[in-house]
Amino acid sequence: MERIDYCLIALRRILRATEMHGKELAQAAGMTPVQLRVAQIVAETGTSTGGAIARRMHVAPATITSMIDKLERAGHVERQRSHADRRQTIIALTDKGQDALSRAPDALQQRFAAAFEALEDWEQAMIVAALERVATMLDAGEAERGAVLYPGEF
């Protein structure tokens, strides 16, 4: 087998582990994976408008409206009309939402972080370099091919 095959297999393992993990996490928080993602973005940005979340997640505004509906019905977030621009609705995490998020400790991230910290310095450096190399190889040309990056997007 070629080296590149090992790469692809490893990448698929990474993808799969991440995805599986997302489901577990969401379970812990009592939401679906996508809802959790939305809630995390709201938490991360303090308060957010629907449009900002939509752009950040690369989905249509209508999708976010529906997600926020569900999160609101579950009491995880609240809508408030913006004073500055009354077209906007500000989304804020409720205490209950905060609570739910805290009940979803990012086990994967933590396990990874712990394992990573335990590595030798040179090995950490190697991994960072390799991951960035791979990321660049994978998303090269992304920008030119129509993917628009939005403010707040990485």
Next chain:
Amino acid sequence: MERIDYCLIALRRILRATEMHGKELAQAAGMTPVQLRVAQIVAETGTSTGGAIARRMHVAPATITSMIDKLERAGHVERQRSHADRRQTIIALTDKGQDALSRAPDALQQRFAAAFEALEDWEQAMIVAALERVATMLDAGEAERGAVLYPGEF
């Protein structure tokens, strides 16, 4: 910023690039991403039974039934009853399906492969080592925590 943060950002870039790419590919094949995945598995295994695909993809049999329905309606695959065990239905790719798959050249994979092949030998080795290290760190404990691996699953 810590080194681990760079890792996580690179990982997210990898995840995103892969996901975006899946959509493009599916578009090219005239299917949805999931349908493409199913078709690829059928192609890869020659012929497959529904159950095998379900286990391979970690979804419920009912889901595969519905996917196969769609692929069959689109003329991409065919169902045949197995002679050996008449409970089984064998899924086979049609010519049209084959064609659709070939129209979805795996651009990402190819771009990645090309970039990878162009690297120095030592760098290739480093990347393989790093990716496998990361994969192991991420999916460590996966097996114990109830994820069952099926034959044909890697």
Next chain:
DNA sequence: ATCCATTAGTTAGTCTATCGAACCAAATAG
């Protein structure tokens, strides 16, 4: 000052993916 284009968000309707439960038919174990 008023009209109009733009922007933010929602509503309605549609589609895909997914699941669990109930179910049928074939295979196999006692």
Next chain:
DNA sequence: CTATTTGGTTCGATAGACTAACTAATGGAT
């Protein structure tokens, strides 16, 4: 030869996503 297991399907429900049409607020340009 029954009883159980296995493979797949049907059915109904739910989540996520999109488009198109709509409402409401903003902000220019005249």
